[in-house]
Amino acid sequence: xxxxxxxxxxxxxxxxxxxxxxxxxxxxxxxxxxxxxxxxxxxxxxxxxxxxxxxxxxxxxxxxxxxxxxxxxxxxxxxxxxxxxxxxxxxxxxxxxxxxxxxxxxxxxxxxxxxxxxxxxxxxxxxxxxxxxxxxxxxxxxxxxxxxxxxxxxxxxxxxxxxxxxxxxxxxxxxxxxxxxxxxxxxxxxxxxxxxxxxxxxxxxxxxxxxxxxxxxxxxxxxxxxxxxxxxxxxxxxxxxxxxxxxxxxxxxxxxxxxxxxxxxxxxxxxxxxxxxxxxxxxxxxxxxxxxxxx
Numbered sequence: 001x002x003x004x005x006x007x008x009x010x011x012x013x014x015x016x017x018x019x020x021x022x023x024x025x026x027x028x029x030x031x032x033x034x035x036x037x038x039x040x041x042x043x044x045x046x047x048x049x050x051x052x053x054x055x056x057x058x059x060x061x062x063x064x065x066x067x068x069x070x071x072x073x074x075x076x077x078x079x080x081x082x083x084x085x086x087x088x089x090x091x092x093x094x095x096x097x098x099x100x101x102x103x104x105x106x107x108x109x110x111x112x113x114x115x116x117x118x119x120x121x122x123x124x125x126x127x128x129x130x131x132x133x134x135x136x137x138x139x140x141x142x143x144x145x146x147x148x149x150x151x152x153x154x155x156x157x158x159x160x161x162x163x164x165x166x167x168x169x170x171x172x173x174x175x176x177x178x179x180x181x182x183x184x185x186x187x188x189x190x191x192x193x194x195x196x197x198x199x200x201x202x203x204x205x206x207x208x209x210x211x212x213x214x215x216x217x218x219x220x221x222x223x224x225x226x227x228x229x230x231x232x233x234x235x236x237x238x239x240x241x242x243x244x245x246x247x248x249x250x251x252x253x254x255x256x257x258x259x260x261x262x263x264x265x266x267x268x269x270x271x272x273x274x275x276x277x278x279x280x281x282x283x284x285x286x287x288x289x290x291x292x293x294x295x
Contacts, residue, residue: 003043008032009076016084021097023136023199024084026059030076037066040074047078050196058083058091058138060195081195083138096135100150102127104157109180109212116253116262119228120162122180127155130207141191142202149185150208181210221268222292223247226276228259229287236282237266240289245269247291251282260287 003009012029032040046064053059059082069075083091105128108121129152135142156168156177166173186209191202223240236251246269253262270291279287 003032003035003039005043005046006030008035008043012075018084019094021094021134023081023094023194024059026053026056026080026084028078028080030078031069032074032076034072035074037068037074040066040076050198053080053082056080056082056084058086060198062195082199091138093136093138096133096146098148099132099134100152101130101132102152103130103207104128105207105209107181107210107212111213112179113182113213114179117225118161118261119225119255119259122176123160124177124181124210125157125160126210127157128207128209129153130205132203132205134201134203136194137191137200137202138198141200142189142204144187144189144204146202147187147204147206149206152208154183154208154210177210180212182213184209184211219294221247221270222294223249223263223265223268223289224292225260225263225287226290227286227288228255228261229279229284230257230259231284232258232260232287233283236284238263238279238281238287240277240279240291242270242272242274242277242291244271247289249279249289258284260284 009030009032012031015027015029017025041064047061049061049063051061059080061078062081063079065077067075083093085092104125106123106125108123110118110121129150131148131150133147135146159166159173159176185206187204187206189202189204191200194201232251232254234251234254238249238251240247248266249263250266251260251263255261271293273293274291276288277291279289
């Protein structure tokens with residue numbers, strides 16, 4: 001005959017466990033003589049995962065384990081997780097835990113805050129301070145905005161332009177970083193379920209980073225440099241011809257070999273995104289542009 005729980009089982013005892021930053025745990029121990037592990041787990045009226053504890057309304061079954069304990073006896077452990085204490089009908093959850101971290105990050109940028117565009121990107125490597133906050137929630141996952149902002153400052157490790165690297169500590173390096181990057185705080189949330197539909201363990205990470213300036217474009221067509229060419233002069237007017245129209249730009253900054261570093265867009269009648277369009281006019285040659293259509 002199949003076993004029936006708890007009629008065919010002997011109650012052995014209870015092992016509670018609590019810790020500062022975790023849910024309460026509780027295990028009820030049973031023993032059944034003359035049965036295998038499979039027979040014990042197949043017993044009629046055995047608790048199901050998610051069932052509430054008979055005495056603690058915020059403790060729920062998370063797993064059930066059976067193991068032969070010697071001779072012809074089999075041990076049965078019914079494990080619960082949750083909160084042993086309640087207040088106003090709600091579980092008393094453990095306190096949240098704060099951690100601070102530092103991780104090496106990097107970012108690259110070719111456009112400065114005032115619109116200057118380089119032919120070689122500037123890459124900055126830095127320590128990114130991170131604030132980590134872990135907490136439990138009941139009946140719903142947590143939400144962003146719970147962790148505090150990182151208290152530390154971004155620390156520059158090195159700045160690389162082309163194949164040349166520069167060490168931090170120079171005001172010039174600080175000015176370059178400030179011109180091509182902006183500090184931001186980004187947040188990420190991870191919320192796995194610990195007890196199905198009851199408890200979530202939430203971890204929010206807030207990291208202070210450097211990122212290239214984000215430029216907001218209205219709808220329209222905009223040109224971007226695809227190849228800088230050579231021999232150009234500040235004030236040159238270039239015409240870019242593509243399918244469906246053309247654009248004009250005025251050269252504002254030139255670099256090595258009078259290659260184009262920055263320009264001002266004068267007009268644009270193209271209405272589709274196109275790449276590597278030839279530019280004519282001015283004192284140089286070889287410049288190519290992309291046309292970016294923003295709808």
